[in-house]
Amino acid sequence: MSWHGISTVARLELRQRARASKWVVVLAIWFAVIALVSVLSYLALNDPDARSGAAMYDVVIFFVLGLGMLVVPSLTATSINGDREHGVLATLQTTLLTSADLVLGKLLAAWAISGAFLVTALPFLAWAWVEGGVSVGRILLAVVVLLLVLAVVCALGLMFSTLTARPVASAVLTYLALGALVFGTVIGFGLSAFLVNKEETVRVYGIPNDFFDQNEPTYDANGNFVPGAERVPTKADCVEHDETRNVTHTERIWWMLPLNPFVVVADAAPSEPPANPDQGMGFTPMRWISEGSRAARVGETTELRQECWVDGPAGQQPVDPNAAAAKDAAVWPFGLVFLLLAGGGATAVAERRLRTPIRRLPNGTRIA
Amino acid sequence: MLTEGGPTSGGRGIEVAGVRRAFGDVLAVDDISLTARPGEVTALIGPNGSGKTTLLLMLASLLVPDRGTVRIDGHDPVTAPAEVRARIGWMPDGFGTWDALTVREVLETIAAAYRIPAPQARERAEALLHTVHLADLADRRARVLSRGQKQRLGLARALVNDPSVLLLDEPASGLDPRSRIELRDILRSLAAEGRTVLVSSHILTELQEVADRAVIVARGRSIETQQLDGEAVTTALASWRIDSLDPLRLTEFLTSRHVPAQQVHGGMVEVEVAGEENAARLLTDLIGAGVRVTAFTPTRGALESAYLAATEDRQ
Incomplete structure (x- = not known):
């Protein structure tokens, strides 16, 4: 040679x-x-x-x-x-x-x-x-x-x-x-997602399901809704509890995605997210693919899920730790x-x- | 005319011993042995499918023999292909070429593939184009060449690296009569320069004039090696065709002399005679016996006779 x-x-x-x-x-x-x-x-x-x-x-x-x-x-x-x-x-x-x-x-x-x-x-x-x-x-x-x-x-x-x-x-x-x-x-990723999908008990921090059972809306004898009688959940109602949910372990099958040349190119150089999120996202398929495949790599969390989606006095939305992890999971x-x-x-x-x-x-x- | 420095001295030519090659179930070459010496033109003749092309592929370092040994100037094409390739010029049967390139560019590309520096490559291409009479077509696309012209380009291509061993597969096919005579002269002068020339062909009369010896192969085996020098021609069994005004007396005479004869069309008679000396004597005797002979001509050369004898049993 x-x-x-x-x-x-x-x-x-x-x-x-x-x-x-x-x-x-x-x-x-x-x-x-x-x-x-x-x-x-x-x-x-x-x-x-x-x-x-x-x-x-x-x-x-x-x-x-x-x-x-x-x-x-x-x-x-x-x-x-x-x-x-x-x-x-x-x-x-x-x-x-x-x-x-x-x-x-x-x-x-x-x-x-x-x-x-x-x-x-x-x-x-x-x-x-x-x-x-x-x-x-x-x-x-x-x-x-x-x-x-x-x-x-x-x-x-x-x-x-x-x-x-x-x-x-x-x-x-x-x-x-x-x-x-x-x-x-x-296709392989989509079909095998079914294989890694199962019911699991997960730990959640949020409003338990039985909260709404115990606080059903009140109706009068004619079946009319009586306002003011039900209780709206507040941050104080969020507790740690177990729930049975469908969990898809994409972290076991994510490796199929980067074999795709489109995913490689998209994830290597997606356009930067706009500095101001309110500016509108626009049509950015490369970033969608990039974010999607990174999220698939990280998979669903095994830790406590922060799902206290109610406006508390602090007014802060909990941050999903996996979303943060996915940013670095190229x-x-x-x-x-x-x-x-x-x-x-x-x-x-x-x-x-x-x-x-x-x-x-x-x-x-x-x-x- | 063809060389810059002449082939490397001490070449040992081509030595093939007991070579065999099968493609799956098809046995292309069964057992071929031959020697082609430097300074000689050796003809490789045999019917279609007798393994000539397969043998040349093995000599050209493209195919490994299943059995037996091949030596090109002492080098084994299997273990030392680079040494062999530097020494050989191979002209395949049905020479393909890069359609988009001009005739000159084809030769210059091949020269580059032999690591010949560009200035020398240009000179070499120019000289070879004159040798094979393609100089006036040098800047035409190789695509537009006729079959005979492509054959001549194929010969020039095989000579680019100044090889000491030439392997030519059916070089005369598609050539017009003038080109054939020129090819013959080129082959003779290549051999005269001390190169080993192995030519496979069907055209026996052509080979008889150019070859020093002929190796006859049939059904993948080398049948015999025939010397084609003057002595061989004068002693070999050849066939003569006799025409006379007295056909009856002619046959009677031949029968009385126990000359094996055969009636052919037009009232002519064909006889097998060993050597020119005996043929001349037969003619003298015929005339002496009063047979009015109008024609006495050899129908086949010695090579043709040997070839037909060797391949008689083919199916």
């Missing part, structure tokens, strides 16, 4: 892509589609009370990720078995290029192209920044995480193109694998590490499958 070898393969790939397909046209369409989505989301979400920058940022980032996951597999998922079909792989394998040169060169070329797609989206992220609500740091972090996620997508496609003889099969497998990451994790590092390991593993598998001389030849594969 050498940089010279990798760059030779990467240059060959890029030159082929640049000429063989109409990438300029594809990039132009991509740019136009993002522009359209940005303008529409600006018009739809431009609310003088909320900061529309955050909403635009969320829409553009998710759109780039979603569209990227559709486009990027076409760069690598047919790359190696396609070369085999054209009879151009073996002519490189008999040169001094190693299998690692071939795999890393192809990966680098595909990654560079997906980077080009990302770059065309930058003007719209800049627009979101101008609108306010997101910092440059957040945008940069999101772009870096996006680049890493797209590299993993490239690597997965490359691996599948070494595993099947036909390009169609590897393209389908790549999309299935991405579908499993995007939809499978959410899930994206787990997801990013998982995705990078998967990408690294996929690259290693692809490299192994390209080693020559070949001992075992899979069915239907041709060498030259």
Whole structure:
């Protein structure tokens, strides 16, 4: 393996892509589609009370990720078995290029192209920044995480193109694998939530249920409500007591969520919450996903639940300790590490499958 | 013409001993042994599906033999593929190419893959394009080349790294007559420079003129190695076709002399004679006996006869 070898393969790939397909046209369409989505989301979400920058940022980032996951597999998922079909792989394998040169060169070329797609989206992220609500740091972090996620997508496609003889099969497998990451994790989380849901006795500090039994509203003989006779609970009525409740232990299944590339990107760089909560939250799917998956990681509390939801003389609302814990319970590092390991593993598998001389030849594969 | 410094001296050519390779249930190569010496053109001939291409894949360090040994200039393609790859030039059957690249870029890319620095790569590509007569197409896309032109580009590609061992799989297929003659000259001059040249082909008459020896393979086995030098040609059993104005007297004469003869269409007779000396004698005797001979021509070369004899039993 050498940089010279990798760059030779990467240059060959890029030159082929640049000429063989109409990438300029594809990039132009991509740019136009993002522009359209940005303008529409600006018009739809431009609310003088909320900061529309955050909403635009969320829409553009998710759109780039979603569209990227559709486009990027076409760069690598047919790359190696396609070369085999054209009879151009073996002519490189008999040169001094190693299998690692071939795999890393192809990966680098595909990654560079997906980077080009990302770059065309930058003007719209800049627009979101101008609108306010997101910092440059957040945008940069999101772009870096996006680049890493797209590299993993490239690597997965490359691996599948070494595993099947036909390009169609590897393209389908790549999309299935991405579908499993995007939809499978959410479906898996939703379905297994049922498994970790059970009735449990929890300790609550609040108004006991029997308070209302003992203080039923009074009615006269005609069945009319007699006001003033019932008692309104006050802070003084809050006591510690046991209650039987449905508890969902999401802290046992939260790990499925960060396997999802959307969760990784959303949780890595959600827009900052507004300084003034009364300013309105706006449409911020990335922050919702981020907060939701962090809450899932922390799960429901095992400690005493502060549920004395009555206005006492002190006028203070009790704070849920888990909400505070969830703020620091980032899930994206787990997801990013998982995705990078998967990408690294996929690259290693692809490299192994390209080693020559070949001992075992899979069915239907041709060498030259 | 083709070299910068000539191939590495002390090359030992190709040595194959008892090689076998199966793909699942299909036994592609059963037992092939051969030697191809530096300075010689060795022909690998055999019917379709006899294992020629599979053998060349093993020689080109792409496929591991199940059994047996392969040595390229003394190096094992399985344990030392890099050494082997530096020394070989492989031209596959049905050469594919990067459609979007120009002819020149294809050669320069291959040169880069051999770690040849760009300035030398440009010179090398230029020289090779002249050798295979593609210089005027150098800046065309490889896609637009005809089949024969692609074959010539494939040959140039195999020569980029100045190899000491050349493995050419059906290099003449798709070539027009002029290109074939040029290919023959190129192969002869490559061998004359001390390289080992192994050519697989079906076109026996072509090979007879270019090859020093022929290895005949059938059903995955090497049947025999045939010398193709002058002596071999003058002594080998060959077939001659005789036409005469007196067909009856001709057959009577041949029967009386116990010459095995066979009637072919148009009243002509085909005889098997060992060597040119005996053929000449037969003709003299025929004329001496008063048979009015109008044609006396060899129908097959020595190589063709040997090939047909070796592959006679195929199903």
